[in-house]
Amino acid sequence: MTKIDVLLGLQWGDEGKGKIVDVLTPGYDVVARFQGGPNAGHTLEFNGTKHVLHIIPSGIFHQEKTNLIGNGVLIEPRIFQQEIAALEEKGVDATKNLYISKKAHLILPSHRMMDAANEQAKGGGKIGSTLKGIGPAYTDKIARNGLRVGDTLASDFLERYIMLKEQHISMARTLGFDIDAFRIDSLPLDEYEKLWLASLDTLKRFRFVNSEYFINQCLKEDKKVLAEGAQAMMLDIDFGTYPFVTSSNTITAGVCTGLGVAPGAIGRVMGITKAYCTRVGAGPFPTELFDETGRRLCEQGHEYGATTGRPRRCGWIDIPALRYACMINGVTDLFVTKPDVMNDFEEVCMCTSYQIGGQSTDEIPFEYNTVEITPEYTAYPGWQQSLQGISDYARLPERLRSYLGAIERMTGVNIAAVSISPDRKDVLFKQ
Numbered sequence: 001m002t003k004i005d006v007l008l009g010l011q012w013g014d015e016g017k018g019k020i021v022d023v024l025t026p027g028y029d030v031v032a033r034f035q036g037g038p039n040a041g042h043t044l045e046f047n048g049t050k051h052v053l054h055i056i057p058s059g060i061f062h063q064e065k066t067n068l069i070g071n072g073v074l075i076e077p078r079i080f081q082q083e084i085a086a087l088e089e090k091g092v093d094a095t096k097n098l099y100i101s102k103k104a105h106l107i108l109p110s111h112r113m114m115d116a117a118n119e120q121a122k123g124g125g126k127i128g129s130t131l132k133g134i135g136p137a138y139t140d141k142i143a144r145n146g147l148r149v150g151d152t153l154a155s156d157f158l159e160r161y162i163m164l165k166e167q168h169i170s171m172a173r174t175l176g177f178d179i180d181a182f183r184i185d186s187l188p189l190d191e192y193e194k195l196w197l198a199s200l201d202t203l204k205r206f207r208f209v210n211s212e213y214f215i216n217q218c219l220k221e222d223k224k225v226l227a228e229g230a231q232a233m234m235l236d237i238d239f240g241t242y243p244f245v246t247s248s249n250t251i252t253a254g255v256c257t258g259l260g261v262a263p264g265a266i267g268r269v270m271g272i273t274k275a276y277c278t279r280v281g282a283g284p285f286p287t288e289l290f291d292e293t294g295r296r297l298c299e300q301g302h303e304y305g306a307t308t309g310r311p312r313r314c315g316w317i318d319i320p321a322l323r324y325a326c327m328i329n330g331v332t333d334l335f336v337t338k339p340d341v342m343n344d345f346e347e348v349c350m351c352t353s354y355q356i357g358g359q360s361t362d363e364i365p366f367e368y369n370t371v372e373i374t375p376e377y378t379a380y381p382g383w384q385q386s387l388q389g390i391s392d393y394a395r396l397p398e399r400l401r402s403y404l405g406a407i408e409r410m411t412g413v414n415i416a417a418v419s420i421s422p423d424r425k426d427v428l429f430k431q
């Protein structure tokens with residue numbers, strides 16, 4: 001029996017997971033998403049075209065490979081339908097190689113309304129949710145009220161749908177939310193609902209499977225499986241910067257619950273980090289830069305959300321957070337993306353520890369959200385040259401290699417590869 005490899009984000013998301021999964025897919029038979037939903041925006045670029053995936057695994061462009069949406073994922077059928085249509089426009093027929101877990105939960109239009117209602121009710125304490133209905137849909141899953149993909153085939157599906165929607169409407173009213181003014185894609189709830197219900201037909205064109213059997217059978221047949229994470233370590237519901245997190249386990253443990261594989265079946269754990277750091281939405285970010293350098297990272301890195309278009313907050317790489325991520329996830333290999341964004345920087349800084357209440361520490365404190373954290377930095381000279389055309393890790397500028405070497409030393413994890421542009425071809429593996 002082979003083991004399942006994992007690829008996940010080690011920061012606050014958008015590390016380049018989609019791109020790396022696409023690059024690794026030729027070495028695998030199956031790519032499986034295990035958590036999250038349309039809050040994710042995974043960007044792939046090749047042949048001069050950019051593609052953004054939200055629910056569909058990033059192996060989909062390799063049509064001979066199997067892709068699976070696991071039980072831990074949330075599906076919004078209308079967004080799914082739009083993703084399928086965008087793929088069809090590019091000549092990709094996903095019905096051939098995409099399988100969906102019957103146990104994956106559905107996001108209803110009224111979950112999206114509840115997301116907006118909950119955010120509004122939080123006033124100044126907003127999470128900065130992507131408003132795709134993630135929190136309310138996972139809430140219903142845990143509360144045992146949710147509707148699953150397999151339920152769409154039941155004769156009483158519509159009745160159950162209406163019951164759940166009515167619960168949401170009454171909750172929104174209790175929160176004083178203006179339901180009549182609420183819009184999804186500029187449409188009132190009942191208009192959007194019609195599109196949502198119609199999109200169930202698109203969903204039903206796909207093969208619904210008992211994905212836990214499906215995946216374990218693949219492993220038994222020695223097929224190579226890659227689990228693709230969404231969001232990232234620091235947005236994990238248990239270990240992230242709670243409550244400024246998403247509502248799922250984004251960590252390696254989430255692979256076990258989100259696909260139905262045993263802990264002993266986990267193989268390599270590949271963790272991705274940018275060469276700097278970003279965060280979108282609210283919550284603590286100790287190394288955030290509010291100055292010209294922060295603006296340069298944002299502009300040169302095109303740091304705008306792939307799902308919401310919001311500008312991402314930018315700052316230096318945070319080693320205490322990265323070490324924490326390596327510990328929780330059991331990371332065996334690091335992938336570093338986007339050093340090219342800092343090509344013209346005179347100096348590149350790395351936060352090696354935190355100063356909290358006069359004490360130096362590299363532990364993430366429980367009080368992360370409330371305590372004042374002063375990052376302690378080590379500065380590295382910039383490499384100040386373009387990386388364009390470099391196709392061999394050993395040919396990267398020495399100053400960049402020494403910066404990367406410092407990341408390896410401080411995390412205790414080897415770098416497997418470095419990505420130096422958005423394009424699929426620019427990933428340099430370190431032999």
Ligand code: GDP
Pocket residue numbers: 009013014015016017018019040041042043044045301302305306337338339340341419420421422423
């Ligand atoms: P994901 O959510 O982790 O899949 O990442 P996103 O797609 O949200 O954000 C990553 C962004 O960085 C996308 O716009 C990618 O095209 C881009 N990107 C990925 N790797 C690199 C890289 O090595 N260099 C540069 N300049 N851009 C990259």
Ligand code: IMO
Pocket residue numbers: 009012013014015036039040041042127128129130131132133134135229230231232235244245246247280281282306
């Ligand atoms: P990918 O997979 C970056 C953030 C939101 C918000 C918080 C909760 O592209 O890396 P949610 O909609 O889940 O209730 O939002 O989490 N967030 C992400 N940030 N990348 C993502 O996904 C994200 N998914 C959610 O901005 O702060």
Ligand code: MG
Pocket residue numbers: 013014015040041042043306
């Ligand atoms: Mg993203």
